[in-house]
Amino acid sequence: xxxxxxxxSHRLVRDKRMSTHLALTARAFGADEFFYSGEHDSSVxxxxxxxxxxxxxxxxxxxLDNALKFIRSWKRNGKVIHLTMYGLELEExxxxxxxxxxxxxxxxxxxxxxxxxxxxxxDYNVAIGHQPHSEVAxxxxxxxxxxxxxxxxxxxxNAHIEIIPTExxxxxxxxxxxxxxx
Amino acid sequence: xxxxxxxxSHRLVRDKRMSTHLALTARAFGADEFFYSGEHDSSVxxxxxxxxxxxxxxxxxxxLDNALKFIRSWKRNGKVIHLTMYGLELEExxxxxxxxxxxxxxxxxxxxxxxxxxxxxxDYNVAIGHQPHSEVAxxxxxxxxxxxxxxxxxxxxNAHIEIIPTExxxxxxxxxxxxxxx
Numbered sequence: 001x002x003x004x005x006x007x008x009s010h011r012l013v014r015d016k017r018m019s020t021h022l023a024l025t026a027r028a029f030g031a032d033e034f035f036y037s038g039e040h041d042s043s044v045x046x047x048x049x050x051x052x053x054x055x056x057x058x059x060x061x062x063x064l065d066n067a068l069k070f071i072r073s074w075k076r077n078g079k080v081i082h083l084t085m086y087g088l089e090l091e092e093x094x095x096x097x098x099x100x101x102x103x104x105x106x107x108x109x110x111x112x113x114x115x116x117x118x119x120x121x122x123d124y125n126v127a128i129g130h131q132p133h134s135e136v137a138x139x140x141x142x143x144x145x146x147x148x149x150x151x152x153x154x155x156x157x158n159a160h161i162e163i164i165p166t167e168x169x170x171x172x173x174x175x176x177x178x179x180x181x182x
Numbered sequence: 183x184x185x186x187x188x189x190x191s192h193r194l195v196r197d198k199r200m201s202t203h204l205a206l207t208a209r210a211f212g213a214d215e216f217f218y219s220g221e222h223d224s225s226v227x228x229x230x231x232x233x234x235x236x237x238x239x240x241x242x243x244x245x246l247d248n249a250l251k252f253i254r255s256w257k258r259n260g261k262v263i264h265l266t267m268y269g270l271e272l273e274e275x276x277x278x279x280x281x282x283x284x285x286x287x288x289x290x291x292x293x294x295x296x297x298x299x300x301x302x303x304x305d306y307n308v309a310i311g312h313q314p315h316s317e318v319a320x321x322x323x324x325x326x327x328x329x330x331x332x333x334x335x336x337x338x339x340n341a342h343i344e345i346i347p348t349e350x351x352x353x354x355x356x357x358x359x360x361x362x363x364x
Contacts, residue, residue, distance in 0.1 A: 018199055021316035028315035051314055086345055086352040091331060119350045129334030130345040132233055133210035133322070134203035140319035141326045141334075149273060152311030152323075163268055163312040168301045170268040 002104050003031040003146075004074070005139070008067055008118070009111030010038035021136050022109065023048045027059040029143035030151030031107070034059070037067035038111055056159030071108065071121050078104030079123045083138045084114065087125030094145055097124070107142065109135045184286050185213040185328075186256070187321065190249055190300070191293030192220035203318050204291060205230045209241040211325035212333030213289070216241070219249035220293055238341030253290065253303050260286030261305045265320045266296070269307030276327055279306070289324065291317045 005026040010019050015038075023034045023044070034048070040063045048061045064070050071080060079100060108118060119125055128138040143151045164171040187208040192201050197220075205216045205226070216230070222245045230243045246252050253262060261282060290300060301307055310320040325333045346353040 014199075017196075018203070021200070021318060024313075024315045025319040028311050028313035028319070055313055084352075086348060086354075088347050088349060089335075091335075116351065119352075125348075125350060127345075127347060129210050130347060131206075131210035131237055131334070131338070133206045134318050136203060136316050136318040137207040137210070137322035140316070141322050144323045144326065145331075149327075152313070153271075153273075156313070163309075165270050165309060165312060166268060166307075167270060168307060169298065170266075170301075172268075 001102050002033070003143070004104070004106045005031050005034045006064070006067060006070065006106060006108045007034070007036040007111065007135075008038065008108065008114060010036045010041060010044070011112060012039045012041055015111065016041065016044055018136065019044050020047045022139060023061050024051055025136050025140050026143070027052070027057065028152060029140055030147050030154045031143065032059065034061045035064045035070065036061070037064045037070075054160050056156030057154075058157070068115070068117060068121070071106065071118070074106050075121070078106065080106045080108060080121060081124045081126055082108040082110075082118055082122035083128065083135070083142060084110060084119070084125050085127050085130050085132065087127040089127050089130065090142065090145060093124055093126050097146060101146070107139065109139055183284050184215070185325070186286070186288045187213050187216045188246070188249060188252065188288060188290045189216070189218040189293065189317075190220065190290065190296060192218045192223060192226070193294060194221045194223055197293065198223065198226055200318065201226050202229045204321060205243050206233055207318050207322050208325070209234070209239065210334060211322055212329050212336045213325065214241065216243045217246045217252065218243070219246045219252075236342050238338030239336075240339070250297070250299060250303070253288065253300070256288050257303070260288065262288045262290060262303060263306045263308055264290040264292075264300055264304035265310065265317070265324060266292060266301070266307050267309050267312055267314065269309040271309050271312065272324065272327060275306055275308050279328060283328070289321065291321055
């Protein structure tokens with residue numbers, strides 16, 4: 001089972017950090033790949049690729065010309081879930097989603113304006129609460145609930161850097177060497 | 183019990199959307215108030231206050247001149263929790279935190295550079311996974327776990343707008359009137 005993220009309608013400059021955080025959140029909570037549509041932005045791709053290189057794993061980010069066409073053709077692979085504050089709350093959907101967890105999943109996350117057809121194409125429109133907040137928060141909480149907290153414990157192969165959890169301060173392991181930095 | 187958020191080292195322009203999303207995430211997942219330090223930014227305050235006015239509740243945002251002084255004096259009120267990828271993972275702390283849930287909580291969320299003294303001042307340094315991702319994701323997942331999903335179901339008094347959850351499309355209730363918009 002793979003989890004694919006699609007971020008709609010990225011805008012250069014304005015969305016740079018949001019889209020980067022969204023991709024890193026996807027990676028850190030166990031998703032496999034990240035697509036985005038809207039304006040092509042090498043700076044987002046570079047930031048994400050740099051993290052993947054340093055911290056390991058085979059997560060990747062890719063630009064899409066045509067998001068709707070991509071969703072239509074992807075639908076053959078599994079379930080399409082659109083995260084939107086207007087949908088039914090996650091709590092009402094979680095058991096149904098968990099029962100299908102062997103299926104591939106495409107999570108669609110809105111940008112500045114979501115076309116009405118996305119609501120129709122999606123198998124589920126799921127809300128993470130019904131208050132305005134953040135697509136980053138929505139994605140993180142969705143993946144954390146879907147994986148029951150296991151997504152964020154994923155191990156990444158070929159990492160150059162790794163954290164050694166500690167009660168105070170910062171410790172990282174770098175190519176076998178332990179670095180302590182208060 | 184109140185949940186207070188402190189966002190460190192906000193930078194004008196560069197952090198505008200991240201800090202706004204952080205504050206809205208705090209509100210949407212049940213926190214009571216939001217402080218930020220660094221550079222004063224009326225545009226973040228205006229965005230957050232506009233959401234509070236439209237969507238209700240008594241959440242508020244406030245600028246702090248001196249974050250360290252604030253934390254030191256706040257410590258008398260309850261527990262200080264610093265969210266950092268270097269700390270012990272939430273899973274190892276969650277039972278201890280849940281057993282103290284009648285205490286007030288100050289959640290400190292890092293900015294561009296976190297001074298070493300924050301790690302010392304905090305009662306707990308808690309990681310939401312040990313991979314780089316987003317302070318917005320960290321805060322959302324922390325609050326969602328702490329409230330066991332109930333934070334995001336909080337009802338807000340005096341709202342001018344409310345969502346009517348629906349399987350497809352968008353429905354909102356505005357001053358008693360139902361608006362449907364595909």
